[in-house]
Amino acid sequence: MSKSIDVVNLISTLLDNGKYKEALNVPNEERLAESFKDNCWDIISVIIGKIQDDTVVIKPSLYGTCEQLLTIISEKSAPEEALLEFIEQIELAKNDAQFGLILPSLQDLLRRLSLKRGRSLEWCLNSISTYIEHIPIPEHHLEGQERLLMDSDPNFRRITKVYSLLPSFYRYFITELNTAAPSNEKTKHILTAFLISLLGKPMVFIDLDPQTNKQSEARKSCSTIVQDICLMEKDVFKFLAHVEICYKESKNPTSRDSNDDEKSPYEHREKINMTTLSSFFYAALSGHFALPDLAIPQVYSAHYVHHNVMLCVVHLLSFVEYSPLAKGMALCEAIFYNITSPLSQQLLTTVHFDMCKGLVNVAIYSSYESLRKRSVALIGSHINKFDYKGRCALVQYLIKISNHSGMIGYAITLYKNSINEAFKEPRLDECFTGPQFSNMLKKICFLPHGAESDLVELADQIITSLNFLRYLTIKDTENLTGIHSCFPYVEDTYLEQLRLGLNMSKAHYEVKLKDIEEGKNLPEEKLNVSINVGGNVLDNIPKENKKEIICSALNAFHLIEGLIARLSECINVSKMQGLKMNCD
Amino acid sequence: MTVDEGVDITEAGDRGVLKRIIKEGISTGNTAEDTPNPGCQVTVHYTGTLLDGTKFDSSRDRNEPFEFNLGKDRVIKAWDIGVATMKKGEVCVLTCAPQYAYGPDGNPPKIPPNATLQFEIEMIGWKYEDLSPGKNKGILRHIIQQGAGFDSPNDGAMVTVELEGRLQADGKVFDTRTVTFPLGEGSEHKICEGIERALEKFTKGEKSRLTIQPKYAFKSEGNSELGVPPNSVVEYVVTLNSFEKAAESWSMDGKEKLEQAKMFKEKGTNYFKGNKFQLAIKMYKRVMSLLDDMPEDTSETDENKALAKELLLSIHLNLALVYLKVTPAHHFEAKDHALKALKFDENNVKGLFRKGQALLGLGEAEEALKDFQKIVEAEPQNKAAANQVTVCKATIAKQKQKEKQLYANMFDKFAKHDTEVEKQRAKDEIDVIGEKVGEWGAGEGEWTDQQRHRKPTEFEKENPNILMLDKDGQFENM
Numbered sequence A: 001m002s003k004s005i006d007v008v009n010l011i012s013t014l015l016d017n018g019k020y021k022e023a024l025n026v027p028n029e030e031r032l033a034e035s036f037k038d039n040c041w042d043i044i045s046v047i048i049g050k051i052q053d054d055t056v057v058i059k060p061s062l063y064g065t066c067e068q069l070l071t072i073i074s075e076k077s078a079p080e081e082a083l084l085e086f087i088e089q090i091e092l093a094k095n096d097a098q099f100g101l102i103l104p105s106l107q108d109l110l111r112r113l114s115l116k117r118g119r120s121l122e123w124c125l126n127s128i129s130t131y132i133e134h135i136p137i138p139e140h141h142l143e144g145q146e147r148l149l150m151d152s153d154p155n156f157r158r159i160t161k162v163y164s165l166l167p168s169f170y171r172y173f174i175t176e177l178n179t180a181a182p183s184n185e186k187t188k189h190i191l192t193a194f195l196i197s198l199l200g201k202p203m204v205f206i207d208l209d210p211q212t213n214k215q216s217e218a219r220k221s222c223s224t225i226v227q228d229i230c231l232m233e234k235d236v237f238k239f240l241a242h243v244e245i246c247y248k249e250s251k252n253p254t255s256r257d258s259n260d261d262e263k264s265p266y267e268h269r270e271k272i273n274m275t276t277l278s279s280f281f282y283a284a285l286s287g288h289f290a291l292p293d294l295a296i297p298q299v300y301s302a303h304y305v306h307h308n309v310m311l312c313v314v315h316l317l318s319f320v321e322y323s324p325l326a327k328g329m330a331l332c333e334a335i336f337y338n339i340t341s342p343l344s345q346q347l348l349t350t351v352h353f354d355m356c357k358g359l360v361n362v363a364i365y366s367s368y369e370s371l372r373k374r375s376v377a378l379i380g381s382h383i384n385k386f387d388y389k390g391r392c393a394l395v396q397y398l399i400k401i402s403n404h405s406g407m408i409g410y411a412i413t414l415y416k417n418s419i420n421e422a423f424k425e426p427r428l429d430e431c432f433t434g435p436q437f438s439n440m441l442k443k444i445c446f447l448p449h450g451a452e453s454d455l456v457e458l459a460d461q462i463i464t465s466l467n468f469l470r471y472l473t474i475k476d477t478e479n480l481t482g483i484h485s486c487f488p489y490v491e492d493t494y495l496e497q498l499r500l501g502l503n504m505s506k507a508h509y510e511v512k513l514k515d516i517e518e519g520k521n522l523p524e525e526k527l528n529v530s531i532n533v534g535g536n537v538l539d540n541i542p543k544e545n546k547k548e549i550i551c552s553a554l555n556a557f558h559l560i561e562g563l564i565a566r567l568s569e570c571i572n573v574s575k576m577q578g579l580k581m582n583c584d
Numbered sequence B: 001m002t003v004d005e006g007v008d009i010t011e012a013g014d015r016g017v018l019k020r021i022i023k024e025g026i027s028t029g030n031t032a033e034d035t036p037n038p039g040c041q042v043t044v045h046y047t048g049t050l051l052d053g054t055k056f057d058s059s060r061d062r063n064e065p066f067e068f069n070l071g072k073d074r075v076i077k078a079w080d081i082g083v084a085t086m087k088k089g090e091v092c093v094l095t096c097a098p099q100y101a102y103g104p105d106g107n108p109p110k111i112p113p114n115a116t117l118q119f120e121i122e123m124i125g126w127k128y129e130d131l132s133p134g135k136n137k138g139i140l141r142h143i144i145q146q147g148a149g150f151d152s153p154n155d156g157a158m159v160t161v162e163l164e165g166r167l168q169a170d171g172k173v174f175d176t177r178t179v180t181f182p183l184g185e186g187s188e189h190k191i192c193e194g195i196e197r198a199l200e201k202f203t204k205g206e207k208s209r210l211t212i213q214p215k216y217a218f219k220s221e222g223n224s225e226l227g228v229p230p231n232s233v234v235e236y237v238v239t240l241n242s243f244e245k246a247a248e249s250w251s252m253d254g255k256e257k258l259e260q261a262k263m264f265k266e267k268g269t270n271y272f273k274g275n276k277f278q279l280a281i282k283m284y285k286r287v288m289s290l291l292d293d294m295p296e297d298t299s300e301t302d303e304n305k306a307l308a309k310e311l312l313l314s315i316h317l318n319l320a321l322v323y324l325k326v327t328p329a330h331h332f333e334a335k336d337h338a339l340k341a342l343k344f345d346e347n348n349v350k351g352l353f354r355k356g357q358a359l360l361g362l363g364e365a366e367e368a369l370k371d372f373q374k375i376v377e378a379e380p381q382n383k384a385a386a387n388q389v390t391v392c393k394a395t396i397a398k399q400k401q402k403e404k405q406l407y408a409n410m411f412d413k414f415a416k417h418d419t420e421v422e423k424q425r426a427k428d429e430i431d432v433i434g435e436k437v438g439e440w441g442a443g444e445g446e447w448t449d450q451q452r453h454r455k456p457t458e459f460e461k462e463n464p465n466i467l468m469l470d471k472d473g474q475f476e477n478m
Helices: A002-016 A020-028 A030-038 A040-049 A060-076 A079-092 A096-112 A120-133 A144-152 A154-179 A185-198 A217-232 A238-251 A274-285 A302-317 A322-337 A350-365 A369-384 A388-401 A405-423 A434-444 A455-475 A483-517 A522-527 A543-583 B077-083 B193-199 B254-273 B277-291 B302-325 B331-344 B349-362 B365-378 B383-407 B410-433 B458-462
Strands: A531-533 A536-538 B017-023 B041-050 B055-058 B066-069 B091-096 B117-127 B139-145 B158-167 B173-182 B207-212 B234-243
Touching: A002 A020, A002 A030, A002 A040, A002 A060, A020 A030, A020 A060, A030 A040, A040 A060, A040 A079, A040 A096, A060 A079, A060 A096, A079 A096, A079 A120, A096 A120, A096 A154, A120 A154, A120 A185, A144 A154, A154 A185, A154 A217, A185 A217, A185 A274, A217 A274, A238 A274, A238 A302, A274 A302, A274 A322, A302 A322, A302 A350, A322 A350, A322 A369, A350 A369, A350 A388, A350 A405, A369 A388, A369 A405, A388 A405, A388 A434, A405 A434, A405 A455, A434 A483, A455 A483, A455 A543, A483 A543, B017 B077, B077 B091, B077 B117, B139 B193, B158 B193, B158 B254, B173 B234, B193 B207, B193 B234, B234 B254, B254 B277, B254 B302, B277 B302, B302 B331, B302 B349, B331 B349, B349 B365, B349 B383, B365 B383
Parallel strands: none
Antiparallel strands: A531 A536, B017 B091, B041 B055, B041 B066, B041 B117, B091 B117, B139 B207, B158 B173, B158 B234, B207 B234
């Protein structure tokens, strides 16, 4: 026993004292060889413990020695035992140098075990995944060119470093797979699942857009992984079916669980899940990465592919971080890019609505301006991919779900543009006529609280709706849409409420303005309220800005007033014309 | 090879998919078994070319046969139609017009817009779709009639199915019925796990034959009630008539909304019968949100509008009842819903009755009396209403009595009260220099007697040592 402790200590001291040759000689010395073999476990952890991130630079010979010692161990020890110790060391690795040092030995051992590998390969891959997942991902809230700076974040560098170590480890097994005569489906699935999981966290949080950073390390790693996946699963669309399953499960987590042993590697949700699959399909389909020529069979139905890829888009849009959102949008743009003929309303399934909602959320709430703008553009182009009926349904949905006046205004504009397009056709589409039109009109010209609605908040919606009404009154002289029958509603309800609301609001704001000018807002100082947004205390609004806000509100009121006046005029003209036509 | 060669196999007969057999497949003699059914996992080898002879894709180049689910809109239409006609071992050429392939958009970069495609396909074989979790052939599906749409019921959704179960061993039918149940609670309706798992993959209207191993059927126990012996493999023919959708109302048309509403109503009523009032309320509210706009919606047909009204009426009536039944009764909500119900039918007896009950509960007996009297007028034989009339009258009498007492000597009482208030005010004023103030009062941080006499809270009782309570959990004198 005393002898055994000696070996571990001996190696440790030799390494500490820089006596590398002696250390390397230990396994060869006859009196120590036996004990060396018996104590592999402890020796492994001692050796690995010597390595720091900078060892390879400061003490290259120490690093070399450790490398050699580990090779000797993996050759001399019982592979099953050493393997367990190495797997454990991967999970315990304190830095990336240790991680990198272990991988080659691990591969050696697995090679030696090739026939009785059992589940050990799976365990190894799992521990690698665990190690990678523990690397923290910083969020820097940078935009545009500034995002390039993230390459110098230490954690991002760690991630790219670790990813660059992986191919030399797993590639051996892929080659082994592809050369083996009876193909081993299970191993193939294990490896593929591992590679796909690599695309999840943290890769999904890293920018891979070729436009901003074409030569980045991360892009290279991602590209390698995608290529390697294609080496094994030759039909990448096979995973679309998994997308569907994962999506269902994520919506309905109560589904029955089945026994773990029965699960195939593609059913392990920590590897194959919405995030990893979405990231994979981003890489495969966004056009940001090259795929092998044959990876996509040209027989899948376009609808099936769209539907499931959109599930991925919806998932990516549910993140708040920049990268996944940008990836979701890139993917969304890619799948809609090729569609030129209008999609039928019948194809409008839940996923379209979900995606619309996801885009709306990004457009309103995302903290990144560029993403917000991109999202708004995408909403428009998504809606315009459909036929008129489909567009109407989506516009209606937009109006219903967005509680943001600007977004509703945008939806109204989209509707207006569609009508304008439809007018150019010989026959106006039926969804812009009769009851369908009047229903939509009531949704557009809507004040949630009648005359008491907050006109400042709703200004965007009101202004666009008035513009829309004026457009139609002038355009639709022949009453194709049936707008004439809506005039009573517009004049007696909507405009009346608006006028009343305007009078009240204007009076209110004018008094406020006067108060400020006369310095009458003393009671507010007494209240001493502070507003806290995201941890930042907002300053009290200075007097000047208060005035500005009120003035801009008053401006909006005046604008609305002008629009109402013009609209009434148009309506009257239109009515007169109608009368004239009747007389004729 | 000309484009037009081959037999037209489209339903429409528009020569969109032409088939030319190159090598005949194997016939088993049973025509139903010769070709794959929808839902089957089909394995083929194929080579696709454009009309100019350019090869755009081939499974042979991948060195791996291509697998897909037949008839599920997974592949281009021409394939779903064409491959379904192929026998095992057959090799054929399918010529697919663009509308059965990638249409006017093509499939860039390989397939140009409006391209006619030619596929040489070799049928390698097919498996019945295995729906069991471990793919151990525990639940096999053989689709007889394809369903419509893309949605399938989720766990917990109400489903209505028509089923016929027989033993595989001797073909004896042991179960024939149409049943409605929430997915996941099938065991209460003698529905085995295999059917429930399979139903999660059904689309609406689908009719399929399921072959279920004992593990997912009635296991080693069998089911004596149904007459299923232990360890028997069973075969069911299941049709999914309707199911409750997770999808939201905006994506449905009027008919669908009504269908869903009926489903929720039924679910709610079941919860109500099971005394699960909160769940019943939730279900009824869902019906409301589905249909609320419908009677006013000018784009709906009159028939739908009438149906929606009818449903809304009964939903409001039910809601009124549920709100009366919950403890404590929510009279206000009950009245509200009864009123809404009466809006659809102002002489509805149930509505009047429930409104009356709610009003009574709110203490507005006179209003309630009016409602009950209205019922008695309409239905003189309605005893319950007559009873309520007497109850109301009694309540009103009681209230009057109470009021009488209340107002008696009113002025004396007020005068007395005023003097007391006056006295109290005088007392309070003196208190300004009373014992509680400043250094003359009890020291800071000390309990006044008044405070000490309050009862300790639960937290204080549980932590006596912190607060120095005595054995009985009362405050120690500090």
